[in-house]
Every structure is written in structure tokens, then in C-alpha cells.
Amino acid sequence: MKKNAEPEKTNALRLLDAQGESYLTHTYDPDTTDGESVAKLLGQPADQVFKTLVTVAPSRKNYVFVVPVNCTLNLKKAARAAQEKSIAMIPQKELLPLTGYIHGGCSPLGMKKLFPTFIHETAQLFDTICVSAGRRGFQMEVNPEVILHMTNASYVDLTD
Numbered sequence: 001m002k003k004n005a006e007p008e009k010t011n012a013l014r015l016l017d018a019q020g021e022s023y024l025t026h027t028y029d030p031d032t033t034d035g036e037s038v039a040k041l042l043g044q045p046a047d048q049v050f051k052t053l054v055t056v057a058p059s060r061k062n063y064v065f066v067v068p069v070n071c072t073l074n075l076k077k078a079a080r081a082a083q084e085k086s087i088a089m090i091p092q093k094e095l096l097p098l099t100g101y102i103h104g105g106c107s108p109l110g111m112k113k114l115f116p117t118f119i120h121e122t123a124q125l126f127d128t129i130c131v132s133a134g135r136r137g138f139q140m141e142v143n144p145e146v147i148l149h150m151t152n153a154s155y156v157d158l159t160d
Contacts, residue, residue, distance in 0.1 A: 010134030011100065011110025015150065016142065023142040026130065030137030033104050035069025042130060042139060046070035047122060049130040049139070052106045054095060054115070057084035062098065064117040066108050066131065066147070071120065071159035081118045081156040105135040108147055117153035119144060124155055 009017075016023050028041040039049040046069050053065045053073050063082045067073050079087040092103050099111040108117060108131055123129050123144035131147065133140035147153065 008138075010107070010138070012107040012132075012134040012140060013110075015109050016140070016146070019146075019150065021142065021146045021150075023140045023146075024128075025133055026139045026141060028137050028139070030104075030135075032137070038139070039069055039130075044130055048126050048128075050120070050123065052108045052132060054090050054099060054106065055082075055087045056090045057082060057087055059084060062090065062115045063087065064108055064111070064115045064151070065158055066117065066119040066123070066153070067158050068120060068122060073158055074160050077156070077158050078118070081154070081158065082116060101132075101134060102136065105132055105138070107132045107134040107140070108151055108153075110134055114151065117151040118156045118158060119148060119153050120158045121155045123147075 026042050032038055035051050036046045039046040049069045050066045051069050055063045065073050065078055075087050096102050099106060128141045129144045130139045130141045
């Protein structure tokens with residue numbers, strides 16, 4: 001896979017470059033916040049475009065879940081995957097200080113800290129998936145195995 005014209009580098013792209021991994025970048029109107037609309041703008045099937053969700057457990061540990069934009073994270077399955085009693089989405093105002101990313105531009109790569117990460121099992125059906133490249137209106141298309149290895153993630157059933 002070849003890179004598109006040189007995009008503005010984000011932490012996620014810098015990490016991919018440092019590892020010598022290939023990717024494509026896609027831009028779209030950053031005011032588009034609905035995941036299925038983003039998939040349409042990218043010309044990708046919604047089940048191949050993934051969103052990054054950051055959660056917190058009663059243990060105060062944070063977890064990252066990467067699921068298709070046309071699905072909802074099942075919090076019970078997420079808690080089971082993380083071996084926690086329960087999981088909740090973090091308050092939106094905590095996202096930037098915790099991860100370095102804003103809502104709508106959160107990438108599974110390049111967060112301030114590496115959190116336990118889980119990727120919905122359907123990602124492995126695709127040669128590439130699209131995830132945020134680290135800012136609104138900017139996606140990266142990359143092999144899901146790259147994300148899996150760079151985040152020490154696991155593939156898990158995370159949706160209904």
C-alpha cells in the first residue's frame with residue numbers, strides 16, 4: 001500500500017512511520033461526526049470504518065475499545081474482555097487530558113499512554129480498516145494487525 005500525498009503528521013502517523021508501517025490517509029469535512037456518514041464520505045463500508053472508545057472501570061483503570069462505526073459497544077462484553085465488573089465511557093471532558101486526543105479525533109495509536117486495548121473481532125476480516133488518524137476529519141487506513149501489535153490489543157466480540 002502506498003501513502004497518499006504527505007499528510008500533516010499526527011502522533012498516530014509518526015508512530016506508523018517510525019515502525020516502517022504503510023498506511024493511506026483520508027480527509028473529510030471535520031464537521032461530520034456521525035461514523036456512518038464518515039464511512040460514506042470515505043467511500044468505505046461502515047463495517048470497515050472503526051471508532052475508538054475510551055472507557056473507565058470502577059478500578060479506575062482505563063481501557064480502549066475499537067469497534068465498527070455502525071455498531072454499539074456492548075459494555076458487558078467490554079467489561080468481560082477487560083476482566084472488570086463493569087465499564088463506562090469516560091466523560092468527554094476527560095478525553096483530551098487522558099489521551100491527547102479530542103472527541104471525534106481519537107486514534108487507537110499515539111495516545112499519551114498505552115492503555116489495554118481491544119479490537120472488535122470483525123476487524124480481522126479486512127486487509128485494512130479505517131480509524132481516526134488523530135484529529136477530526138482525518139482517517140488512516142491501515143492493516144488491523146498493525147494496530148493489534150502496536151497496542152498489544154486482542155480481538156474480541158465487543159458488540160451486540
